[in-house]
Amino acid sequence: NAELAAQIEERQRVEETLRQMQRLEAVGQLTSGVAHDFNNLLTVILGNIGFAERRLKTAGDDKFLQRLQTMRSAAERGASLTAQLLAFSRRQRLEPKAVDLNETVQGMRELLQSTMGGSIRIETNLRADLWSALVDPTQIELIILNLAINARDAMEVGGTLTLETANVSRTGPRQRPEEPPPGDYVMLSVRDTGTGMSPEVLAKAFEPFFTTKEVGKGSGLGLAQVYGFAAQSGGGVNIETRIGVGTTISVFLPRTQTAQEAGPDAAAHAPVPAAQAGQTVLVVDDDPQVREVTSTVLGEAGYRLTEAASGAEALAILRTKQRVDLLVADFAMPGMSGGELAREGQALRPGLKVLFVTGYVDLTSLDGVGEAQIIRKPFQEEELRAKVSELLRASPPGNVLRFTRSG
Template identity: 45%
Template sequence: QVHVQRHVLTAGGAQQRLDGLDRDGHVGHLLVERLPAREGQQARYDGIDKYVEAGIASARRASSLTQRLLAFSRRQALDQKVSDVSVSIQAVEPLLRTTCGENVALNVHLPDALWRVRTDTHQFESALLNLAINARDAMPDGGSLSLRARNMPLSADELAGTDLAPGDYVEVSVADTGVGMPPEVVSRAFDPFFTTKPIGQGTGLGLSMVYGYIRQSGGYVLIDSREGAGTTVRMRLPRATEDIAPEAATSDAPAETGQRGQRVLVAEDDEVVRMLVVDLLRDRGYVVVEAVDGTQAMAILAQPTHFDILLTDVGLPGPNGRQVADYARERMPAIRVLLMTGYAAQAATDAHFLGHEMALIVKPFDPDALIRKVAGL
């Protein structure tokens, strides 16, 4: 399909944009956005959408697989913020309802005042979705799924067997009335690639993702299950003491105004990604300067020209994105920084990698997500 598409697009002179599709699934999004803009060539692109969509869908699947593996190995870059997980639960509730189907009754119980936790809400939502899919699969003839969040102070006794300190936790549990698990399945359920599902149906990464992500957030996960008696998975996250991040309250509406004319330095070594990100920002009225690696980025920053925003890949050749960001801060203390990363093993191993007031966006990202993130810096 990509072949057909390339052929057609070559005719349209857009070969360059296509080259990235095989390598970087995310450029597919940008392609879709940019194609209709080419007026007068519309006829050539008719019917191409479905090929592009197919390319995006397969790239998404690959990306979600990679992210689940990284989650398990706890090497993903978490975008942690103080947040109210009941907001996330309400946000994914419609999706969970569709996922579970008509035969499963979904009940959601949220307290009025849930303590805050420090976590990556995107990962939290993926974890919920993974648990809901497992629950649905365990209830082929229907049943009920209960999603509950509550505040939970835990004593040292209650935390025996874990490496966690006594204190306040938030528990989010997902309970089903499905087939349940025998003890030998419970004991292996978190293992990556452990699945009891037929070949092609389960990768065995759902619970390992949940486990890795919760551990990386300083919490732990428990499974209560008996054969024939349903399953409850409990995720417990430590209560956050800080106040909620102001960012968490911003709306999803793309900020269009007030950004025009702002100067952005984009440092990205992947030519296709850089070109598309630059095009996207220019379309929205930003003034963009590009750098192909860390050395060039620093040379540009050494000039007297002022920048409002630095958008840099983490894994740059030469000085890495964080070093570029630190240098930019030294030169222009008010500069806003957004780091882009595919996996950021480094960021995860060193929790302080993300410096003060630096935001992170994980590739692949949608154009809208990038624009929102840049506008919200």
């Protein structure tokens, strides 16, 4: 009887874990679609703010320039929220490198102290022989800051924030869907001496938009972003909490055996070369407002523009003798995706250069496509001009790009 009871209990645990995984996956698909639509809207808003700013600078209207800057700040905060949505749904594109998390924590100490305020003491417990973690260095800094802010909000009247690193080898099945599978991980934990979580709160902690904070005090995307980032990186998350004692959130990131040096940030702020005479860009996007913003930015940079509202229209142009030096295509379009358009376009014109504009895609569809060929919505005008200039100056691609139908 005892063995049968144990088997029933284990089966119930597995079923509950499966239901939780299915719920998180369904919410992830929903949030990624919402993020895609918002990224299109923000691209239009930020693009038109940029156009208005340039006109008002010429007119010398400082009062309205200040208002536009306020609008820009709000739109950029909106872009940050959509990035968090994509992090939860694991649709962001990461650039993992070998990272020493001890150095990352030490380098953020001053920032964390200023963020926490004087009433919170920060302590660190960093393992000396820590493995290197294979992780996106920019995203892990955002995750640490995110967890620290959550911990601060849980400590109403001061307290202690402890950051700890460790080497962890996990065995056995996962007890919760957000935990990592068996394997070797570099663990980063953030512990607070705050209020702790009830079992009801813990059950929903990683769901987007779930928050115990007052209205206007938080979006409910913090832990959802942490979970999405850890899962997409190949790891997981664990929470240990006690009411009135505090909470420890541990992020498990895959270890890497070899150290890799991040390449220098080459000419990140170098001036963008002017367009050469006659260079023509074919802009393809099913959203007319996004297409108009993209074309206006490139037109002001000196490029000749041709537009198409679909992949079929773009292919019709590519079948003519009209000059096209670069194809700038939205990736997620109905009917024919940007990937399929690129493949057929390069078959018609071998060596055709392509820049993909994306607010959200199935990341497996962009396997093998370098960062130089991708720009994310909502983009900055300078970034778009720099990407286009870089691609036009680069050598033609040697092979036709290959994409799956699901893109």
